[in-house]
Amino acid sequence: MSEAYILVVDDEPDIRMLLQDVLEDEGYQVALAGSVAEAKAQRRSRRPDLILLDVWMPDGDGISLLKEWGDDEGLPCPVVMISGHGNVETAVDATRLGAYDFIEKPLSIEKLLITLNNALEAARLQRENVGLKRHAGTVADPVGDSATMVNLRDQVQRMAQHDTWVLITGEPGVGKQTFARLLHARSARRESPFIVVSVGSLSGEEAIAELFGSEQGEHVRYGLLEQAAGGVLFLDEVAEMDLQTQGRLLHALDTQRITRIGGNQPISVNVRVIAGSQYDLAEAVKQGHFREDLYYRLNVLPLTIPPLREHPEDIPELLECHMRHLHQQEGLPPRAFQRPALERLQQYHWPGNVRELRNLVQRLMILGSGDEITRDEVERTLSGQPQRAEEGGEGTVAIPDLPLREAREQFEREYLQQQLERSEGNMTRLAERVGLERTHLYRKFKALGIDPKRVKSDS
Incomplete structure (x- = not known):
């Protein structure tokens, strides 16, 4: 959080300079604005991590500006209001419009710094919660103590110490995003955003607007690159990105500058790229579907996640971990695997890898009955056959009540x-x-x- 970018908006030059000195001493980056017009220009030029906003200014008021920003794509970050003429009504209005807090002048520097730290921490936790909800249903960290998994975690630990781009490859369902999140959590960027780009869901101009943002009059939309500032941009299935977007993204990340659609001012960005792909990008380059320069830029630090069938010794721990996770998250009743059932699952080829394993555990917990899971029940589940009733005789189907x-x-x-x-x-x-x-x-x-x-x- 020490490198957060704070926009200070106040019409009094002495207060602006005092706040700049104090905040820069604390390690923050600071931009200043003395009017509503300057505040709009600063917000347009770079997405702030926090805004200190005065209520009264020569060309308008902070409450109206707060409302305008809230109506325009929502507040871009926490806003802390400051005023020497505040009252309860003003504070209530500011809070209702989304302000994090309201501080009266003369400012207590100690209180101000505590408030700023709390606001930035609350924003970080909110981002994490959104990410966890999108990542819901999966176990947070890679599971397993096999030599394969120990080696992978060791590679991630070493990669995390550098800021180079990373390319994670592997079959669908092996957990590429899980390893990307682990790499982010162990890096110096761990306190900054982890933004996922589902490349397959974007195309053409939509992809460019989503990544780079857009401007139209006073309306500013921050793209994913700005949202990931200081953190990590994870390109999920990067091979599905069209060639035009590939070229524009590579140029932006190489120069660390972007221009929003409809805008004309270049904006500095600082992000680390981690890309995931189930495809052979070298082959995609040969076929003309992927830019060679982007491939070599991504492939500086390659990480290959092997399929689950190559480390079956991790399967019992994975089953237990997902069983426990589903019990805690969804309240499903836990069950135990009999040894023959475990042996069968270790012999299975797992075409869908860890994702398929998690889905199988969920089916066994939802549709099965009894405290233990038998090999016969596993066979039926793997083959997609309906569960047989425990007491209905051979061949009967369990009828839910x-x-x-x-x-x-x-x-x-x-x-x-x-x-x-x-x-x-x-x-x-x-x-x-x-x-x-x-x-x-x-x-x-x-x-x-x-x-x-x-x-x-x-x-």
């Missing part, structure tokens, strides 16, 4: 989740497998509470 509508929804949810996993999150392939149009599929997902993006969350 639910109303017909809820039972049908449960079946549809489980069926579509399995098919989505087998289609590796590809909606076109999924539509072909299940015989439904994509529009109908998306409506089904919404009605059943299925997020198709979660299939890629541990890619």
